[in-house]
Amino acid sequence: MRPLTEEETKTMFEKLSKYIGENIKLLVDRPDGTYCFRLHKDRVYYMSEKILKLATNISRDKLVSVGTCFGKFTKTSKFRLHITALDFLAPYAKGFGVAAKSTQECRRVDPMSIVVFHQADVGEFIRNEDTLT
Numbered sequence: 001m002r003p004l005t006e007e008e009t010k011t012m013f014e015k016l017s018k019y020i021g022e023n024i025k026l027l028v029d030r031p032d033g034t035y036c037f038r039l040h041k042d043r044v045y046y047m048s049e050k051i052l053k054l055a056t057n058i059s060r061d062k063l064v065s066v067g068t069c070f071g072k073f074t075k076t077s078k079f080r081l082h083i084t085a086l087d088f089l090a091p092y093a094k095g096f097g098v099a100a101k102s103t104q105e106c107r108r109v110d111p112m113s114i115v116v117f118h119q120a121d122v123g124e125f126i127r128n129e130d131t132l133t
Contacts, residue, residue: 001055001063008073012037012044015071015079016089023092041067041070044079056107087095 002014015030016024027046028035034049040063047067055066068088071081081089100114109115 001038001045001060001066004037004039004044007077008039008044008079009037011073011077012071012079015081018091019095020089020092026092027088038067039073046070046085110130 013024020027032048035046036049036052038045038047038052043065045065045067045068049066049070050074055063058086069085070080070085071079073079101109106115
């Protein structure tokens with residue numbers, strides 16, 4: 001487990017800012033302590049510094065998961081959010097999706113048209129539960 005590089009941090013924060021904007025700082029500086037993001041096997045984990053200190057006693061090859069998995073980096077260095085991050089993003093997000101059409105177009109579209117591209121759903125979590133760590 002290691003801290004994210006500057007490029008990884010930038011990529012992840014750009015993705016998060018699409019959904020929660022300036023509220024990213026509220027994820028790190030919380031009233032119940034300081035939280036951080038760490039990378040382990042291409043997955044980004046969100047944890048308190050207290051948990052981080054405890055996790056340093058476990059060797060990297062034995063460590064499976066620690067904290068909450070926020071997402072993972074693909075082989076092309078893109079960041080994908082996981083459903084496990086929704087509990088932390090929901091209080092700050094106005095909506096968890098990307099609009100496929102403008103507001104004006106949404107008023108005139110046919111009922112079977114795609115209006116919002118989903119980013120995650122509970123069904124996806126259940127289907128991929130074995131691979132999400």
